[in-house]
């Protein structure tokens with residue numbers, strides 16, 4: 001689907017990948033509906049989008065409350081007339097070893113990263129099917145294909161979103177509603193600095209958010225279902241083919257970095 005002239009809902013548009021995507025979409029002629037919690041940050045992004053995309057709007061919403069998901073889609077659909085594309089990009093990190101993880105942290109991570117995007121899909125699906133066209137883009141993670149030490153809740157939520165999205169694509173095959181799965185690697189955004197998380201062990205290269213945003217636009221406009229951005233598909237394939245080696249290798253790497261809290265041996 002071409003983004004020029006499309007109405008696009010982008011969740012998590014107040015920073016990082018979502019902000020870069022909103023600006024890219026507006027520059028390419030889309031009208032954008034932006035959603036996140038931080039009103040001032042959203043307004044700043046919206047202000048930059050409005051220069052290129054009059055009619056764009058924003059919604060201050062906390063997607064830790066999955067009840068908000070349906071209301072968000074209904075408001076954006078009504079305000080813009082219809083939605084051509086929905087990008088479920090909002091997400092929160094949860095870097096915490098399972099030894100310390102609380103059930104409240106697990107529930108919140110699943111609500112923001114899985115239940116709300118799934119409910120946004122369901123809310124958008126009916127009206128998209130009625131129109132006979134639409135595009136749903138779910139932003140999972142490389143951690144939705146492979147376990148990461150110290151991120152069990154985050155990986156669970158992103159695996160869930162990846163599985164959901166695969167089945168969504170199967171159920172909607174030839175329906176006119178296209179489905180895309182985006183699996184970012186390490187990207188230079190505020191996700192690495194969010195409070196309430198253990199320090200990340202990773203200190204390697206970070207892809208610019210703008211590159212990922214451009215990749216998401218290409219995913220919307222192209223035909224392929226799955227998009228690793230940047231391309232870590234070789235690593236995902238290695239993990240799928242050789243899980244024992246993957247697990248041992250990741251533990252060895254983490255220990256070499258002194259990440260004892262994630263991979264410390266049993267007492």
Ligand SMILES: NC(=O)c1ccc[n+]([C@@H]2O[C@H](COP(=O)([O-])OP(=O)(O)OC[C@H]3O[C@@H](n4cnc5c(N)ncnc54)[C@H](OP(=O)(O)O)[C@@H]3O)[C@@H](O)[C@H]2O)c1
Pocket residue numbers: 011012013014015016017018035036037038039041061062063064065089090091092093112139140141142143183184185186187188189190191192
């Ligand atoms: N950066 C990476 O290395 C990386 C890697 C793999 C996957 N991803 C995924 O990429 C997506 C975008 O993340 P990012 O890297 O761009 O991080 P980011 O800069 O922290 O952006 C996250 C966005 O999600 C929004 N958000 C978080 N919790 C929310 C809530 N409860 N309700 C509504 N909105 C919420 C944030 O807005 P407010 O705080 O204003 O609500 C923000 O706009 C996420 O799904 C993330 O899991 C990122």
